[in-house]
Amino acid sequence: MGSLDQTPTSLLQDLKVTAINKTAISPKEKKERRWMFLSNIDKVLNFDVETVTFFQTTTRLSREEVISKLSSAIESVLGMYDFQAGRLGVNPADCRLAIDCNASGVKFCVAESDLTLEELGNLEYPNPAFRQLVAEKNGYEVAELGDAPLTTFQVTWFKCGGFALGICNNHVTFDGLSFRTFLCNIAAMAADRPLAFLPCNDRHLLAARSPPQVTFEHAELMPLPPDSTSLFDMLAPDLRRYHLFHLAPDTISDLKSRCQKETKKKNPTSFNVVLSSDALCEQGKDHIYTVAFAMDIRRRLNPPLPNEYAGNAILTAYASASLVELETAPFGLLVDRVHEGAEKMTDAYVRSVVDWGETNIGVPHGDVLISSWWKLGFDDVEYPWGKPIYSCPVADPKRDIVLLLPSIKFDKGVNCLIPLKDDCVEKFKQLFTNT
Template sequence: MSSHPTVEHISQWFIKPHLPPNDSKPICHLSPWDVLMLSIQYIQKGLLFLKPSPPHNPPFSIDSLLGRLKHSLSLTLLHFYPLTGRLVTARPPSYSVFVDCDNSEGARFIYAKLDMTVSDILSPIDVPAVVQSFFDHDRAVNHDGHSLPLLSVQVTELTDGVFIGCSMNHCLADGNSFWRFFSAWSEIFRAQGDNYGSDDVCIPISHPPIHNRWFPAGCVPPINLPFKHHEEFISRFEAPPLRERIFHFTAESIAKLKAKANQESNTTEISSFQSLSALVWRCITRARSPSRDQRTICSVAADNRSRMEPPLPEEYFGNSVSTVAAETTLGELLEHDLGWAAWKIHVAVANHNDKAVRELMKKWLESPTVFQPDRFFDPYGVMISSSPRFDMYGNEFGMGKAVGVRSGYANMFDGKVMSYPGREGGGRIDLEICLSPATMTALESDDEFVNSVSLQSVSAFGSV
């Protein structure tokens, strides 16, 4: 029996808008991008805050915070009403999955407690396993949204802090949409102030979501899937034992990587993020020490909104993301320099345009399928998701700026890398890297990697 403190659930509520949502529709059809996610796990991301210390006016009260969070969430769901629904499957003569926006209890809101400090979460070298308990819907896949809430918020009170974790069904939203929801919630929380007793208001937000789903030419919803039962396309993936670490990269270090990559490739087109991605790809692959002819792939999540012609609005709420991949062998990757690897990633990203997106959708419509978790678990690959462009630290809930971003168990595997903006901004980037214990140990001793990581990260394992 574990002697470590465990998260205790105190109470829960179900939250729905107090008013009928504006221009809401009873049914939300899923686009091809959304349907692809049915067997993937929920998005689980959250923010860690320090409780305001005395003297603070008014004094911090968890009951007051919970009241304001619940009410502002209700007001936010006026704008994001599909998140209060449930998935429904229509059967013969067709087989399609859609969102029933009306017939459900709403979004779940949980209050939990943990006898640990903020330092207990942030100080250890590895992200503590208890962080996975900061999120609801542990190991649930999106298809489970037939019976589970499509959105669940868990507020975990620590001794000196508060963690706000959201589990959102990935069929409803990608990372862009997830953080736009979080930002809207924060905006409404600040706008309502302490006057959260009135239910008959609709607080406007600066970037209202657009719920009209994008469908390729010739595709008329609902999408008919070539299945008779969900067991034909739903699988459940259990990650092997992993170590999970946060690595910090300063703007200066990233600028050096970019300059080096462009110089070595005799170009000026390689971006900062492509240079950093190339570094991570090379170093993780070297740490794994596969054979020289082993194929290795670096996959990067790419937002399709700006790549479409005409572009989709940034406020498009739903999935609009694809993975682009650079592929080579271990021998080629390590025989060549950083710039060579960065250029391969750059070309893959640059070629992912409107034509490429529509061609992918055309092929999918000819033979609809669903992403399987095993597809992402490539023992020699690296998958980079999330984005340092997402406004994570701009979200405040009366406790000042968050002190950290953390993820749940969902969609983690050996080689998964999640990118976040650095807390202090200014071009800093944090990477949350998941690797097997042996590979992580090797990465921590990789000179090329260590020389680029902030001392804030490397000091923990003795490098200077």
């Protein structure tokens, strides 16, 4: 079907990174201190997401100019995103997790590597060592609350003149779409252009109803103990390693054509087809296999959320099938199931999930969780020093999440980054090939 396992046989362990400078950037325009409400969707996403974006050597600007423009842009943009410069805490007014918008600032670091970009190898495979390109939060002294900044930035220069921009941000601040909007605004400010988007910072748009009205069963959510605060609190370390599989555009088109013959839906989306092709399992014949996937809910609400909503507007949809069905039924069956799972995400269903979170702490539950970075468009952001070569997360195989990532070739293909136990790799390759 697609290209088989493209996992590198060996990975660099040491990127030879040396820190040069570290500082804090606070909003240029100070606003009145406030507590920012976090929705029940935001609250469960209390963990860090690390992203690395690579840029070619630029002759447009010197190193000093890149650093100056980027830091100045961040300073300006933080005036519109005052919560980004704040700190997590508990609002004394209602004892909820919230953001203290106290203008303490974000961390900004500059570093250099003794390597060239070429020496990093295949950028499409998120080497765990890429974490060295992201500034750590630990040990950083901050004002007032004394806890870590919500966001850090690190610019790392390579010997060839190229550089990487590593960003670590707490997921309570943004989902993928609002993070891209944030990056677009930084790029606009750095290029002395007007703000690209005016962010909507009102998280009350996704507040629970009073009293809560849970009108659906939510099998996609697993309740956690009361003292849990994050999606990954209950995930135990496992011996898995990420493997990279590529689906070329022609392969995706062939699968869509095949589905049009087999499925009730006339025009299956590329996402549904790709997600279905990754839903291959290791369980027994009687097992009901569930694939859970993140969905943008902005257009699912009535009235819809603004496209510029700055926060987490994602929920988990799911599809289920037995292993027997996966092995014997037409491929289009699974695509139908994925489509039906997505169609359940109505305004009433979204409100029910949010209300469920008012009295429960729960996380997405399934045999496999799929997160798509495929069409977020981080690679399309136009900075004054040019567009990125590639942008990817720093992947952690212990989190047991399948990642869909764009191809570095910009050919509309998709890379499937899949955490597998060593004894399951060959079986998965066979299933993946025969789909």
